[in-house]
Amino acid sequence: MNVSTPVLEISALTKHYGGVRALDGVSFAIAPGELLALIGPNGAGKSTCFNIVNGQLRPDAGEVRLKGRDITGLAPRRIARLGVGRTFQVASVFGSMTVRENVQMALIAARGQVFRLWAPAHRMAREEALALLQQTGMAAQAERPAATLAYGDVKRLELSMALAGDPGLLLMDEPTAGMSGEERQAMIALVRSLTRARDLAVLFTEHAMDVVFGHADRVVVLARGRLIANGSVEEVRNDPAVRAAYLGGVTPAASEAP
Numbered sequence: 643m644n645v646s647t648p649v650l651e652i653s654a655l656t657k658h659y660g661g662v663r664a665l666d667g668v669s670f671a672i673a674p675g676e677l678l679a680l681i682g683p684n685g686a687g688k689s690t691c692f693n694i695v696n697g698q699l700r701p702d703a704g705e706v707r708l709k710g711r712d713i714t715g716l717a718p719r720r721i722a723r724l725g726v727g728r729t730f731q732v733a734s735v736f737g738s739m740t741v742r743e744n745v746q747m748a749l750i751a752a753r754g755q756v757f758r759l760w761a762p763a764h765r766m767a768r769e770e771a772l773a774l775l776q777q778t779g780m781a782a783q784a785e786r787p788a789a790t791l792a793y794g795d796v797k798r799l800e801l802s803m804a805l806a807g808d809p810g811l812l813l814m815d816e817p818t819a820g821m822s823g824e825e826r827q828a829m830i831a832l833v834r835s836l837t838r839a840r841d842l843a844v845l846f847t848e849h850a851m852d853v854v855f856g857h858a859d860r861v862v863v864l865a866r867g868r869l870i871a872n873g874s875v876e877e878v879r880n881d882p883a884v885r886a887a888y889l890g891g892v893t894p895a896a897s898e899a900p
């Protein structure tokens with residue numbers, strides 16, 4: 643068991659939209675080096691949770707702590723600087739720039755500098771960019787324009803860019819969306835190895851259950867804004883409440899609804 647301070651600790655997070663309880667008293671934590679899947683049926687509250695952690699949304703109640711520090715309600719930029727990286731479902735890379743230049747730009751932006759092709763900082767970041775691309779298996783593609791990459795490689799590039807700020811916590815929004823079965827497995831295996839190598843905590847949402855059950859250290863399940871399970875793959879897979887939520891069965895919360 644890891645006894646160090648959690649990288650992320652969320653406590654009693656609550657967010658309502660009118661009558662919709664997008665999040666209702668959700669609490670969980672992530673340790674360094676842990677790969678934690680956040681799953682749940684559509685509308686369960688996964689995106690709301692991500693958006694609160696990275697500062698895009700303010701919770702109505704509850705707290706977000708990063709390595710023990712209260713970051714609730716801080717601006718996204720500040721939260722990013724404190725070590726929270728994020729990848730999105732739709733990749734955001736510059737197609738006309740090379741893979742290496744995209745990573746250099748991310749490295750320089752992470753330091754609050756401006757990307758200029760002729761500046762010395764650009765040359766310095768070059769070696770770091772190549773080292774990062776080595777870690778994500780993209781070194782051989784470093785000089786290709788990003789626009790010419792296969793889809794799975796665009797996602798690897800995006801991951802490389804998210805690592806540029808040297809985050810302690812990485813939020814990944816459906817990292818394998820749109821990938822074939824083989825690409826999915828390769829991507830999540832890469833993320834898995836990076837968590838170990840960098841002592842990085844990763845919180846990811848995912849609809850592909852082969853990815854979740856094959857690779858996550860732990861799984862947190864939301865349904866209708868409530869946490870209904872938090873445990874190992876085995877525990878969650880065999881949990882009747884989880885099955886009911888996924889099969890569209892009537893959960894206790896749903897049966898109470900008017």
Ligand SMILES: Nc1ncnc2c1ncn2[C@@H]1O[C@H](COP(=O)(O)OP(=O)(O)OP(=O)(O)O)[C@@H](O)[C@H]1O
Nearest residue numbers: 659662663664682683684685686687688689690691
């Ligand atoms: N800006 C908003 N205004 C009103 N309701 C919202 C808003 N954002 C989210 N919701 C509602 O909050 C609930 C949780 O939404 P959220 O997007 O967090 O779920 P999710 O688990 O990410 O879903 P999905 O898997 O479909 O992406 C849903 O009922 C959704 O309709």
